Amino acid sequence: MKNVLKLAALIIPTLLILDLIWIGVVAQGIYQDQIGYLLSPTVVWWAAILFYIIYSLVLAYLVVLPAIRNNNFKQALYNGLLFGLAAFATYDLTNLATTRDWPIAIAFIDMAYGTIVAGATSATAFVLGKKLIR
Numbered sequence: 796m797k798n799v800l801k802l803a804a805l806i807i808p809t810l811l812i813l814d815l816i817w818i819g820v821v822a823q824g825i826y827q828d829q830i831g832y833l834l835s836p837t838v839v840w841w842a843a844i845l846f847y848i849i850y851s852l853v854l855a856y857l858v859v860l861p862a863i864r865n866n867n868f869k870q871a872l873y874n875g876l877l878f879g880l881a882a883f884a885t886y887d888l889t890n891l892a893t894t895r896d897w898p899i900a901i902a903f904i905d906m907a908y909g910t911i912v913a914g915a916t917s918a919t920a921f922v923l924g925k926k927l928i929r
Contacts, residue, residue: 798860805920805924813916817908822904858917861874868922872914880906880913882913
């Protein structure tokens with residue numbers, strides 16, 4: 796468990812930085828245009844923090860730690876990509892199935908972003924984590 800916590804401590808800031816760039820700069824206009832009617836004017840911080848903790852712990856446990864144990868960068872990258880796709884597809888495809896007027900473009904943009912961010916984060920955590928975990 797100690798190694799999972801160490802890896803999660805690397806994953807959380809990486810995710811935060813990438814999300815701040817994505818949500819705050821790159822895709823802000825897209826989300827506002829497509830789903831602005833759903834966006835809250837304020838962030839529910841406890842929910843955001845809980846997401847980052849859970850997502851980081853699971854990514855560390857299921858993706859990064861096994862790749863470090865196998866000394867396999869590609870395993871971290873590819874499994875991170877798959878993990879991100881599965882996580883974001885769960886959210887976006889469920890929204891498409893259950894939410895009125897959920898934009899299909901947002902679903903595919905989100906799934907692409909989730910795939911890329913989890914892959915990049917897993918690869919980064921693998922490289923940095925190898926130095927922490929022996």
